[in-house]
Amino acid sequence: MLRRTKPEVERYVASVQAAASSPRERSLKGFLFAKLYFEIKEYELAKRYISTYLSVQERDPKAHRFLGQIYEAQDNIEKAFGCYKRSVVLNPRQKDLVLKIAELLCRNNITDGRAKYWVEKAARLFPGSPAAYRLKEQLLEHKGEDGWNQLFDMIQTELYARPDDTYLNIRLVALYRSNNRLRDAVLHCQEAEKKIPVDSSLEWCSCVIKTFEEYLESVRDLESDKNNWRAIKKDHLLAYASFVKMTLASRDVRESREALESFDRVLHSVKPYVNGPDELSRTFLEMKGHFYMHAGTFLLKMAQNSEAQWRDACELAALCYLKSFYVPKPKSKLIKGGPAGQDMLEMLACDRKSQSGHMLLNLSHGKEDFLKEIVESFANKSGLFTLFESLFGSGASRERSFLGTDDVGNVSTQAPVQGELSKYDIGKRCY
Numbered sequence: 001m002l003r004r005t006k007p008e009v010e011r012y013v014a015s016v017q018a019a020a021s022s023p024r025e026r027s028l029k030g031f032l033f034a035k036l037y038f039e040i041k042e043y044e045l046a047k048r049y050i051s052t053y054l055s056v057q058e059r060d061p062k063a064h065r066f067l068g069q070i071y072e073a074q075d076n077i078e079k080a081f082g083c084y085k086r087s088v089v090l091n092p093r094q095k096d097l098v099l100k101i102a103e104l105l106c107r108n109n110i111t112d113g114r115a116k117y118w119v120e121k122a123a124r125l126f127p128g129s130p131a132a133y134r135l136k137e138q139l140l141e142h143k144g145e146d147g148w149n150q151l152f153d154m155i156q157t158e159l160y161a162r163p164d165d166t167y168l169n170i171r172l173v174a175l176y177r178s179n180n181r182l183r184d185a186v187l188h189c190q191e192a193e194k195k196i197p198v199d200s201s202l203e204w205c206s207c208v209i210k211t212f213e214e215y216l217e218s219v220r221d222l223e224s225d226k227n228n229w230r231a232i233k234k235d236h237l238l239a240y241a242s243f244v245k246m247t248l249a250s251r252d253v254r255e256s257r258e259a260l261e262s263f264d265r266v267l268h269s270v271k272p273y274v275n276g277p278d279e280l281s282r283t284f285l286e287m288k289g290h291f292y293m294h295a296g297t298f299l300l301k302m303a304q305n306s307e308a309q310w311r312d313a314c315e316l317a318a319l320c321y322l323k324s325f326y327v328p329k330p331k332s333k334l335i336k337g338g339p340a341g342q343d344m345l346e347m348l349a350c351d352r353k354s355q356s357g358h359m360l361l362n363l364s365h366g367k368e369d370f371l372k373e374i375v376e377s378f379a380n381k382s383g384l385f386t387l388f389e390s391l392f393g394s395g396a397s398r399e400r401s402f403l404g405t406d407d408v409g410n411v412s413t414q415a416p417v418q419g420e421l422s423k424y425d426i427g428k429r430c431y
Contacts, residue, residue, distance in 0.1 A: 289327030
């Protein structure tokens with residue numbers, strides 16, 4: 001719709017008024033005139049005409065609501081509230097306006113009891129509504145310890161009804177963290193994984209990672225928590241792999257590089273503690289494969305965004321996919337109630353080998369000895385240096401990097417076999 005100018009509106013209003021047969025008819029046109037002036041932000045004129053209309057249609061709830069909109073646009077919250085309230089009294093079926101009044105009062109920190117009344121009214125009209133819940137949350141956030149307890153109880157109640165609500169889970173974890181109850185925050189993240197997988201949203205995944213990191217930092221020097229540290233570090237690695245995967249799929253090159261760099265640093269920090277057949281060591285090996293898979297994907301993403309030559313990117317990506325594909329699957333561990341003898345790491349491995357294997361077949365399609373040439377050219381210290389700089393730039397520290405201190409030699413030149421890939425394709429569907 002074309003935006004009208006003030007002279008155009010004035011000419012139109014004058015022509016309509018001139019054609020009106022009586023003062024009452026002119027007053028009844030006031031609602032229309034008010035809307036026209038509101039559109040061009042002439043709020044005083046809009047108020048004058050809606051008031052003229054109300055002089056003959058005093059009980060029109062739509063007109064009182066519109067007058068409230070004008071006052072709200074002028075930041076006159078008290079007058080806006082009065083008009084909205086009058087509109088609801090005249091037509092109580094306006095549930096959306098009840099919610100709007102509650103939002104208006106909370107947004108402007110009205111603390112004289114009216115906000116509580118309208119928020120509770122909105123909550124009754126919209127049971128289970130995220131918008132109504134967030135208003136109730138706002139009322140409690142500034143009430144100190146008593147407010148914290150009420151907020152905690154309210155979130156728990158809401159989660160009972162909506163256990164897979166990402167926002168509620170994030171808010172509960174944030175509440176634990178703000179009160180230094182880091183262990184409770186970690187336990188909730190682990191329990192919530194049954195309802196909302198860590199890879200269900202980037203926001204939830206980020207929340208889980210930050211929670212694990214805060215907790216791990218807090219128990220870093222506690223020898224008695226060593227086993228617990230290793231268990232949570234395992235979950236931290238798994239969450240980071242999901243974080244990188246989602247970032248690559250939904251964010252730009254800069255954010256994707258930052259995510260991959262962070263994953264690289266986390267792997268480097270864990271490497272000294274990988275010394276046996278326990279779950280952390282099994283997870284580290286699998287995450288090593290995922291790191292190289294994501295590195296290959298990132299190289300191709302950069303090339304698509306004109307940040308690298310496509311041919312060079314394909315060659316380095318092929319090296320990464322080879323490294324990823326030939327990381328051995330972790331030994332199977334039977335899980336009670338799990339899918340036919342598969343644990344999560346085995347299913348992740350099937351997913352990794354399937355993706356990396358298919359990418360290798362695509363990149364080498366129609367190119368004889370392509371993988372052999374890749375290994376001869378890049379599976380050495382010089383190739384590692386080239387790969388590192390391509391991923392992280394020349395200024396990054398190789399000494400504090402998993403990739404910078406890894407060995408890319410001894411890579412097989414054998415292309416994946418289609419029959420083998422089919423087994424991995426089936427295995428990953430269980431994940």
